[in-house]
Amino acid sequence: MLTSLMPWLLAVAILLAVVGALRRARLWLRGRASNVNVWAGIRAMPKRYLVDLHHVVERDRYISNTHVATAGGFVLASVLAIFLYGFAWESKLLAWLLLAASGAMLIGAVRVAKRRQSPPERLSKGAWMRLPKSLMVFAVSFLILSLPAAGLLPEGFGGVVLAALLTAGIVWGLAEMFIGMTWGGPMKHAFAGALHLAFHRRPERFGGGRSTGLKALNFDDTQAPLGVEKPTDFTWNQLLGFDACVQCGRCEAVCPAFAAGQPLNPKKLIQDMVVGLAGGSDASYSGSPYPGKPLGEHKGGPFQAIVAREGKGLLDPETLWACTTCRACVEECPMMIEHVDAIVDMRRHLTLERGQTPNKGAEVLENLIATDNPGGFNPGSRMNWAADLNLPTLANVKRTDVLLWLGDGAFDMRNQRTLRAFVKVLRSAGVQFAVLGNEERDSGDVARRLGDEATFQHLAKQNIHTLQKYSFRSIVTCDPHSFHVLKNEYPELGGEYVVYHHTTFMERLYRDKQLSLKDWVGGRVTYHDPCYLGRYNGVYDAPRQLLDALGIDRVEMTRSGFRSRCCGGGGGAPITDIPGKQRIPDMRMDDIKASGASVVAVGCPQCTAMLEGVVEPRPQVLDIAELVAQSLIEEETRA
Amino acid sequence: MSRNLAKLPSNDEVSVTVLVSVGQHPVTGRLRRADQDARALEMAMGLSDAEPRVIYAGPLNDSIEPALRGYLGMGVSELKVLRQSEQNDIVPALSAFLNATPSSVILCGSRAELGESSGLVPYQLADALGYTLVANVAVIEKVAASQAVVLQALPRGQRRRIEVALPAILAVDSASPVARQSAYAKATRGFINCVVSDTEEKDATNEWHYAPARKRPKRLKIIKATSARDRFKAAAAKAEGAGGQVLTSVTAEEGAAAILKVLKEEGVLKT
Structure with missing residues (x-):
């Protein structure tokens, strides 16, 4: 009876799955157009799924093994079942393979169930608690189904009762695994995820690559709405990406804003985008909410404003402005979803279309427009810190080896110490360098993260225009934000440069034996990775090698390297200043204290400012340039 | 905040006009929306749901247009331009236009950031139109068909409540609420509509009489404070006119004599 029913069950399940998929x-295709190479994406998809995605999942060994067993077993079992029972192929070998596949899937399913016994806070509950049961039912049903065909059980074993039970099990299994996959069940992640990987908006990220620069807005059409107001304003592959979320909550676990009790949870944000895509309310969401925002109060639809102009929409604006753009969520996401892109897209709408940048945002943007720096300082005073240093300016020398990009830290007295230390190092190494001086403008980083793409592009184009006038081999900067913007975001606007962060540059000088260093004395040191240097640009080793070269007793924090916790200073977060339960730099300082270090080495003016803002007593905050400058053996001949 | 002010019922709508000028940033001198004029527009936008009429009189060129768009970015869809050549006096053009298309409330900044910056435009305009003028307006509390209640800013945060008959010109003080952010997209999409174009050179400055600035007597400021606290108290204290006297119900001659006496004592008047 079951053998005659099977083709029909499979056919109905597949048909319903196809309808659901269409x-x-x-829904996805309601989004804006996106420049995607469809065929190349589909060709690359299996490798992206099996290699790139697996590498991220593998950071949790238990779940990566589980996933391989479950997903591999399921895919194989499904294909085999279609041939064995859909097309009624009679093959003992296939039956044995089905037995093995469903067995593997069962092992995986049991492991999923074990993880779900007391699930960590970051996991979503609800329908996801049903999934291990469905997986087990599917696996067990096909396992038993394959036994007679493999010759391990006589045909007709168990009689009508077993046949009825099996039918029920297969119906349940197929409903969850096939139909649920395209109709919005937990298995949706497999279907949407595969396509998301194929049509990813940053294909450069696969195969070990990196793509972190924000994508430029096109201002040619003045009537086109800027940024993302409603879900359909995202590109179609962004919408697809939201649908790929497995709600594993790894993003939530690393989000500094969430930990600080600010109203942001990257997982919930993506789920809200899914709600917006399909229409509805967030009442059925079963994970952690945004801190301080109860579930069920927000709703939206594909053509409704995400941030309502009046009343409550899908999101409150604070949620978007709490993000520090530290990219920890993106780094951690096994589905490679681009949270930061989505947040900045929505910020662009709020800033450019509505003029609603909160708190000091409007003032900072006005300063950037009127004075080319966020603090509103006289642009003619950019070089005041170096009045006694006699730095050559490119306006005078026209060509140089190294252009020292100062960044807006030039106006900040704390960062001026770092700059002076770095100048000392450069002089000691005999590097031929020059500065732009008062011709330099803000790189546009803050404007861009605050959603003011117009001001960013204006500043960027002016900087590119200035840089065009001169000849230099490379740009070196002490500011990872300028570094990132110059290196990764200017090329799209026509400015391509060789850019180094000062730590990389000093490390190279040291390797080339241009720096003579004595050991640095002064206790244990830990290194805080700036987000825009580490996660955005993959520079993790150079600063550490430099500290080691100084003979420093270096300790690592629990969260370091690609898992480094943000200082809270990125993405304009100190400007929009969304309240939470605690401050992000305080949490980071606790990490530093826990490492037992008495000095924290930093490489970013923002991190310096944020960490030094933590009340004493606390470890001392020193830039790596300062540590190196303190350890220079200065020769008499080089004045 | 005027933004949160209860909006007027629609049957009580009064027509509001905002006069704007081109400003310049105090540090870099880059052209921008003028701060006080933007505050005036902010105030007008809080008055009713209807869009206020925004008028600019003066020269128009490629460097001025982006500055004017700063006002459009606040959310008004159109800015009317009474185009004048560089040296023209804008008061005749404004008064002619406002006479032809009157408004019961006319808001403007107290003083331009560019040009002569004399702060006289509101006065001259009120004179030409025969409207009441209230200077240094900080808040508009209520506007009805024929009357408005405003708070006037006085030194050291003091406020004076004034009832004014409409139509009136309200010159906005820097103590009024900060203008909203100018949104780029609204700024680029808004219309700059040239309604009058009078580019004939009528150099108003030709008629002016120039004289060298006279040196004014300087009041001696004797700092007696020895500690930071004393200096702060001296700076923050209300300047009480010590030794002054209030003269009420005196004849004009007695008053004038008293004033002359003080001026002589202070050394303002010699002889």
Whole structure:
């Protein structure tokens, strides 16, 4: 009886899955156009799924093994079942393979169930608690189904009772695994995820690459709405990406804003985008909410404003402005979803279309427009800190080896110490360098993260225009934000440069034996990775090698390297200043204290400012340039 | 905040006009929306749901247009331009236009950031139109069909409540609420509509009489404070006119004599 029913069950399940897939695809295609190489994406997809995605999942060994067993077993079992029972192929070998596949899937399913016994806070509950049961039912049903065909059980074993039970099990299994996959069940992640990986908006990220620069807005059409107001303003592959979320909550676990009790949770944000995509309210969401925002109060639809102009929409604006753009969520996401892109897209709408940048945002943007720096300082005073240093300016020398990009830290007295230390190092190494001086403008980093793409592009184009006039081999900067913007975001606007962060540059000088250093004395040191140097640009080793070269007793924090916790200073977060339960730099300082270090080495003016803002007593905050400058053996001949 | 002010019922709508000028940033001198004029527009936008009429009189060129767009970015869809050549006096153009298309409330900044910056435009305009003028307006509390209640800013945060008959010109003080952010997209999409174009050179400065600035007597400021606290108290204390006297119900001659006496004592008047 079951053998005659099987083809029908499979056919109905597949048919319903296809219908569901088409319906879902129609939702995605409401989004804006995106420049995607469809065929190349589909060709690359299996490798992206099996290699790139697996590498991220593998950071949790338990779940990566579980996932391989479950997903591999399921895919194989499904294909085999279609041939064995859909097309009624009679093959003992295939039956044995089905037995093995469903067995593997069962092992995986049991492991999923174990993880779900007391699930960590970051995991979503609700329908996800049903998934291990469904997986087990599917696996067990096909396991038993394959036994007679493999010759391990006589045909007709168990009689009508077992046949009925099996039928029920297979119906449940197929409903969850096939139909649920395209109709919005937990298995949706497999279907949407595969397509998301194929049509990812940053294909450069696969195969070990890196793509972190924000994408430029096009201002040619003055009537086109800027940024993302409603879900359909995202590109179709962004919408697809939201649908790929497995709600594993790894993003939530690393989000500094969430930990600080600010109203942001990257996982919830992506789920809210899914709610917006399909229409509805967030009442059925079963993970951690935004801190301080109860579930069920927000709702939206594909053509409704995400941040309502009046009343409550899908999101409150504070949620978007709490993000420090530290990219920890993106780094951690096994589905490679681009949270930061989505947040900045929505910020662009709030700033450019509505003029609603909160708190000091409007003032900072006005300063950037009127004075080319966020603090509103006289642009003619950019070089005041170096009045006694006699730095050569490019306006005078026209060509140089190294252009020292100062960044807006030039106006900040604390960062001026770092700059002076770095100048000392450069002089000691005999590097031929020059500065732009008062011709330099803000790189546009803060404007861009605050959503003011117009001001960013204006500043960027002016800087590129200035840089065009001169000849230099490379740009070196002490500011990872300028570093990132110059290196990764200017090329799209026509400025391509060789850019180094000062730590990389000093490390190279040291390797080339241009720096003579004595050991630095002064206790244990830990290194805080700036987000825009580490996660955005993959520079993790150079600063550490430099500290080691100084003979420093270096200790690592629990969260360091690509898992480094943000200082709270990125993305304009100190400007928009969304209240939470605690401050992000305080949490980071606790990490530093826990490492037992008495000095924290930093490489970013923002991190310096944020960490030094933590009340004493606390470890001392020193830039790596200062540590190196303190350890220079200065020769008499080089004045 | 005027933004949160209860909006007027629609049957009580009064027509509001905002006069704006081109400002310049105090540090870099880059052209921008003028701060006080933007505050005036902010105030007008809080008065009713209807869009206020925004008028600019003066020269128009490629460097001025982006500055004017700063006002459009606040959310008004159109800015009317009474185009004048560089040296023209804008008061005749404004008064002619406002006479032809009157408004019961006319808001403007107290003083331009560019040009002569004399702060006289509101006065001259009120004179030409025969409207009441209230200077240094900090808040508009209520506007009805024929009357408005405003708070006037006085030194050291003091406020004076004034009832004014409409139509009136309200010159906005820097103590009024800060203008909202100018949104780029609104600024680029808004219309700059040239309604009058009078580019004939009528150099108003030709008629002016120039004289060298006279040196004014300087009041001696004797700092007696020895500690930071004393200096702060001296700076923050209300300047009480010590030794002054209030003269009420005196004849004009007695008053004038008293004033002359003080001026002589202070050394303002010699002889």
